Structure formats: structure tokens, C-alpha cells
Amino acid sequence: MAVSFRALGVLVLAGTALTACTGYRESRGYILDQELAAAVQPGVDNKESVQKTLGRPTFTAQFDPNEWYYVSRQTNALAFRKPRVTDQTVLRVRFDQAGNVAAVDRTGKELVASIDPYGKETPTLGRRNSFFEEFFGNIGVVGSGNPAGQTRPDR
Secondary structure, eight states, X not given: OHHHHHHHHHHHHXXXXXXXXXXXXXXXXXXXXXXXXXXOOTTTOBHHHXXXXXXXXXXXXXXXXXXXXXXXXXXXXETTSOOEEEXXXXXXXXXXXXXXXEEEEEEOGGGOOOOOOOTTSOOOSXXXXXXXXXXXXXXXXXXXXXXXXXXXXXX
């Protein structure tokens, strides 16, 4: 009888440990409906009809308010590992100056970029200061109104 309680306890612990390592899927951004996206036609729709059909865009272009982007991304992850992109769709709707749809472009996961940081430091331009120059370099500069190391012309 004691052996069966021990075996049951081991099974419960093993089951708990295994469920802690299960993977999960996550959807981020706009949930793209293929039929609604296909309904947006160049030369037929305008900003108002696109907003009624697809909703507000995820973001607009930084320098051109006539480009709207709808971004959708699905990822998979296992326990504490870094999520992996399984699917991504970016729908770009471009408008002409009158506010009518000029083009609808769609891209996928092929444009996902992997950016790896360079070492443990961010490379910077300029001179490298020693520990003591960094630590004591601003003594007398704070509150004087002058950048470090510059003298005023009237002195």
C-alpha cells in the first residue's frame, strides 16, 4: 500500500513537471480576415470604407499618412525559450492624394529579420574614457552651464 502511494506521488510530480514545459501559441497585432482583406479593391474603396471594412490600422507610415499597415504575427514558444515566428502577414494599403485606395500589398514571414546584438557592449564613436575619467570627469561642470571641457570666451 505504501508503494502505491509512493508511485502515485511520483506520477503526479512527473505529470506536473511535464506540463510546465508545454509550448504555447500567441497571436499579436491585427487578426486578419482573408475575405475582408480581399474585399479592399484599388480604385473602388477610400479611407472611410477601408476603415469600416478592416478597422483602424496597426500603424501608419512615418512620413506618409496615406500608407496604412495592418500587421499580424503568430509565434510558438516552449517554456522559457525565445518565441519563434511561425506566421506573419503585413497588409499595406496605399492611398492617393484624394484618399482613394491606390494599391494593396501583402507580405509574409520572409521579411522577418533576425537582429543579433554585437557582443555585450554597444559600439560608440568617440574617445574611450577610463574609469576615473568617467567617475570624476563631471566635477565642477554640473551647474556651470558649460559642456565638459569647454571654457567661456570671456575668461
